[in-house]
Amino acid sequence: QQPVQSPQAVILREGEDAVINCSSSKALYSVHWYRQKHGEAPVFLMILLKGGEQKGHDKISASFNEKKQQSSLYLTASQLSYSGTYFCGTEMRGSNYKLTFGKGTLLTVNP
Amino acid sequence: NAGVTQTPKFQVLKTGQSMTLQCAQDMNHEYMSWYRQDPGMGLRLIHYSVGAGITDQGEVPNGYNVSRSTTEDFPLRLLSAAPSQTSVYFCASSSGRGLQETQYFGPGTRLLVL
Numbered sequence: 001q002q003p004v005q006s007p008q009a010v011i012l013r014e015g016e017d018a019v020i021n022c023s024s025s026k027a028l029y030s031v032h033w034y035r036q037k038h039g040e041a042p043v044f045l046m047i048l049l050k051g052g053e054q055k056g057h058d059k060i061s062a063s064f065n066e067k068k069q070q071s072s073l074y075l076t077a078s079q080l081s082y083s084g085t086y087f088c089g090t091e092m093r094g095s096n097y098k099l100t101f102g103k104g105t106l107l108t109v110n111p
Numbered sequence: 112n113a114g115v116t117q118t119p120k121f122q123v124l125k126t127g128q129s130m131t132l133q134c135a136q137d138m139n140h141e142y143m144s145w146y147r148q149d150p151g152m153g154l155r156l157i158h159y160s161v162g163a164g165i166t167d168q169g170e171v172p173n174g175y176n177v178s179r180s181t182t183e184d185f186p187l188r189l190l191s192a193a194p195s196q197t198s199v200y201f202c203a204s205s206s207g208r209g210l211q212e213t214q215y216f217g218p219g220t221r222l223l224v225l
Contacts, residue, residue, distance in 0.1 A: 002153070032214070041201060041216035042154065087153060097142065097161060098169055099214075101153040 001026060003090045005102035012078050012109045020073040020105045022088030031064050031071040032089040032099060035082075042087060045073075075107070083109045112137050115217035117202050123223045124192040132187040132220050134202030142205045143185040144169070144214070145177065147198040154201065160185055192224045 003024045010018050022031060030049045034042040046057050048064035048071060059076045071090075075082055085106050089099040118133045136143065144159035146169075156169030158177040166177050174196060176188040185204075189196060202217040 041218050044213045044215070047213070089154075097159060097167075098156055099144075100156070100170065101146075103151060103153045 001092070001100055003088055003100065003102040005086075005088055005105050007105060008103075009106040010108070012107070014080060014109055014111055015077055016109075018075045018078060018107060020075075020086050020088075020107070022071045022073070022090070022102055024069045024090050024092070026069065026090075026092045028064075028066065028069050028090050029093045029095070030091040031062075032091070033062055033071075033073050034087045034089065034101075035084045036087065036104075037084040045086075078107075078109045080109050080111065083107055114138065115202055115204055115215050117200075117217035117220050119220060120218070121221045121223075123225065124189075125225055126193060128192050130189050130192065132189070132200055132202075132222075134185045134187065134217060135183050136185075136204040136215070137183065138204065138206070138215070139182060140204035140206050140215075141182065142212075142214075143179070144203050145175070145185070145187045146201045146203065147171065147196075148201060148219075149198050157187065157200075189222075192222075194224045196222065197224045198222060 003022050006021045033045040036042040062073045064071045085104040087101050087104045089101045115136045141162045145157040146154040155171045160166045160179040200220045203214045205212045205214045
């Protein structure tokens, strides 16, 4: 039931774009995205609640394809501060408030 | 607001010892949860609560107990510590009863069981 994230790791130069994918084998109700820097707590980025929904947050946006049970996180014109591990968390239909996280994608942005 | 606070920050236990990890939030949030994070495993839900007096099991509840007597506090009890419980523990809270709002994470408790 754990969502699968891809890629596992990505290295960028400042200003480049990246896409992180999250897919589930179960029907989803919502998808959550978090960023965690080393030694710190996860920090909320956004929640996607509806099929086909897209959200944006500064230069970070995400989409949620309910039919395919997939979500993608888009990072454009990456900054050094974007470095960290990105986690998607999925809430499955009928899961009673349980969030299941993927294993994470390590993003490194170099100057 | 202090947000979500956790104590202690670090703890070393011997196998078989018991302890309580404290979690408190001052945002009047109804939903609170406990996760453990192990290298390469992501975050795994241990227990959660949708309000005072209401708790339920998550993905990895064995060896842990919780209670929610007040809205503010959600302690996690390790009944008899085992080396497999060595991990980083995060408490989180969100407004509303469900997960449709932002979850705020505490700073974490790093636990080592020898």
